[in-house]
């Protein structure tokens with residue numbers, strides 16, 4: 001954005017300040033609040049440590065990514081993301097920033113850098129990936145006591161939500177004041193929602209985003225989660241993107257539809273007659289080969305692994321099939337121009353930048369190495385293998401030892417990411433939970 005446009009933006013209304021945001025390693029928004037006049041003048045913005053902050057509190061742990069000197073990073077705005085914040089009660093804007101080292105290179109640990117690096121590899125080959133995430137989440141009653149399970153909201157109508165409300169319009173309408181504000185907000189900040197539905201769980205919802213550029217879609221998903229959490233609080237609700245927030249209810253996923261077009265805009269996954277291209281099958285072969293080493297980017301929390309239950313619509317393996325929702329990798333029925341793969345592995349808790357980068361990097365490696373996929377699954381894939389990592393620790397160990405993960409996403413990044421995850425795991429082990437008190441306490 002040139003300075004005239006920037007000045008024009010800040011002449012609109014009386015903008016007091018700007019949230020200078022970047023996604024941390026978990027995909028949570030961090031940043032600094034800057035006076036609008038400084039932002040408009042392009043003032044330099046520095047920050048320390050925050051990329052690798054763990055999503056935990058407790059004892060101070062020294063920064064695992066920059067252990068030596070805790071150096072400064074620059075936050076450099078991507079002006080194309082600059083918008084007003086609709087949910088703010090004061091006139092406030094936001095912009096998403098890149099994290100840049102003082103030597104001018106993109107920070108190798110920052111999620112936005114990781115995705116940009118993968119996209120540059122496609123670009124060098126004259127290829128452009130196209131993605132569309134589907135985001136599931138729960139709305140619950142506000143809950144301040146972590147020992148109490150989440151409850152579905154009590155709506156003003158008195159209609160209790162019970163049983164299976166998948167696709168129910170009545171239940172979708174139930175929390176209309178939240179949806180009205182939320183939908184207006186996401187329209188205003190350029191998040192392009194396609195369809196909304198009520199999902200299977202009690203007060204579980206799903207939105208499909210309109211397909212497009214992977215960085216733009218990662219930015220939209222990042223802001224979608226931020227907006228949902230902020231606006232839910234205003235309505236006395238919690239928006240929860242955990243992969244399995246409520247025992248006995250379905251988990252929440254972040255399926256990713258993906259295709260690749262060449263420099264003429266043709267979808268390279270399909271021949272003109274509608275048959276699959278060889279490259280499409282190599283792409284699937286790449287996901288099957290490399291996703292196990294990258295599993296932690298699709299399932300980044302201990303909780304994520306509770307979602308992968310046989311028969312639950314969540315996958316348990318990396319089989320693929322046409323129009324088969326029991327597989328981890330589904331090929332939706334489509335016209336040739338829309339031939340795509342739906343990667344169903346990620347939970348809603350995944351960092352969208354890292355999950356999209358990992359999926360695209362694995363597919364590209366498959367095309368480059370001409371990898372062959374398994375035979376497509378025609379029946380229930382729950383009857384075949386159970387080869388996704390079943391625990392956080394298994395996925396962590398596999399990623400830590402993986403040369404492929406380091407080759408696809410960067411050595412420094414993988415070392416930093418697993419270090420953060422190790423700290424989170426130690427924090428988890430340090431807490432004694434309700435299960436232990438319930439089952440071990442009485443007799444043990």
Ligand SMILES: NC(=O)CC[C@H](N)C(=O)O
Pocket residue numbers: 136250251252253307312313314315325
């Ligand atoms: N729409 C669906 O296919 C449901 C997905 C399911 N909620 C999951 O966690 O994977």
